[in-house]
Amino acid sequence: MSTSFDPVAYGESTIDFYDLLYPAGEVPGIVDFIRKRVPEGSRIVELGAGTGRVAVPLAESGYAVHAVDAAPAMLKALRVKDPAGLVSVHQADFTRDVVGRDFDLCLIVKNTLFMMQSQEQQCTVLRRSAEHLGEGGLLVVETYEPSFYHALPSTHTQSSVLGANKLLIDTIQCDPVAQTLYFLRTLVTDGRKNS
Structure with a gap:
């Protein structure tokens, strides 16, 4: 990472x-x-x-x-x-x-x-x-409160619908000792430009 x-x-x-x-x-x-x-x-x-x-x-x-x-x-x-x-x-x-x-x-x-x-x-x-x-x-x-991330298992995946043809998949790893949060973001679309 x-x-x-x-x-x-x-x-x-x-x-x-x-x-x-x-x-x-x-x-x-x-x-x-x-x-x-x-x-x-x-x-x-x-x-x-x-x-x-x-x-x-x-x-x-x-x-x-x-x-x-x-x-x-x-x-x-x-x-x-x-x-x-x-x-x-x-x-x-x-x-x-x-x-x-x-x-x-x-x-x-x-x-x-x-x-x-x-x-x-x-x-x-x-x-x-x-x-x-x-x-x-x-x-x-303004910032977020990180305790949600500290409670996650070693790797956590979540998805968010961003529109009728956009899905965001986040793969999250948190290291509470190092106080570090890693996001791998993947955007899935229907493949059309400007959609």
């Missing part, structure tokens, strides 16, 4: 079904959560923004949003969702790069933090997040 994460390869391999992985119904709750913490017009940077699932609705809600992602495929999809260009897009490695230092809020959602495969890498991301923030700025991190 590989212990390195390549965000560009991740973007290329998941772009065809990425938006199907995360329910759109969650986004209004995230936007509402942010509204209660920073006023409209605030500057927000989202690290690991992907296809703009959260960044675009925040920008449409009146925030100055900067989306950071290392994967060109993800940012290309974001631009398609944002034809007005409301979101400022930065292709960068957020473990190394800082795209500004005066943001009111830095946002890391879903499994982005846990894509970093060591505690040291996760701490680096949190340090970079702090470097983006101006005085009084807030860091918001």
Whole structure:
């Protein structure tokens, strides 16, 4: 099993079904959560923004949003969702790069933090997040609670229907001692392009 994460390869391999992985119904709750913490017009940077699932609705809600992602495929999809260009897009490695230092809020959602495969890498991301923030700025991190995965047998397989002709099969291995979770994702389709 590989212990390195390549965000560009991740973007290329998941772009065809990425938006199907995360329910759109969650986004209004995230936007509402942010509204209660920073006023409209605030500057927000989202690290690991992907296809703009959260960044675009925040920008449409009146925030100055900067989306950071290392994967060109993800940012290309974001631009398609944002034809007005409301979101400022930065292709960068957020473990190394800082795209500004005066943001009111830095946002890391879903499994982005846990894509970093060591505690040291996760701490680096949190340090970079702090470097983006101006005085009084807030860091918001959303992630999953891992105890479900710790209770799995050595290998676990689950499937998810992503559409009428898309089935995602996840093979999962968890090493609770090393605090590592491995996903092998297989997308099964009917073979037609753009289906």
